[in-house]
Amino acid sequence: MADFFVGSSIIMMWFVLIAWPLTLISLRVVAVIVRRFSWKKALAIILCPFSICFYLEFSESSKLKNAYLIAVAVLTFLTLYAGAFVIYTHFA
DSSP states (O other), rough: HHHHHHHHEEEHHHHHHHHHHHHHHHHHHHHHHOOOOOOOHHHHHHHHHHGHHHHHHHOOOOHHHHHHHHHHHHHHHHHHHHHHHHHHHHHH
C-alpha cells in the first residue's frame, strides 16, 4: 500500500511539474486570443506570475474564467497530493 502511495506521489509530482505551467499558460493564451487584447496587455496576462494580470483583466465571471479556476483547483489538489510524498519520506 505504501509503495502505491509513494509511486503515485512521484508520478503526480512529475505530472504537476509539466502540466501546471503548460495548462495555465495555454489557457491564458486562449483568453488573450479570444478577447483580442493589445500586445502590452496580452504579454502581461501571459507572463505575469501567479495569474495576477489574468484575474485583474477578467474580473467578471465567464466560461473561460471558470475553466481557469477549475484548472487551478485541480492542479492545486494534485500538487498537494504530490507534496505528500515529501512529507512521507521525511517522516519515514
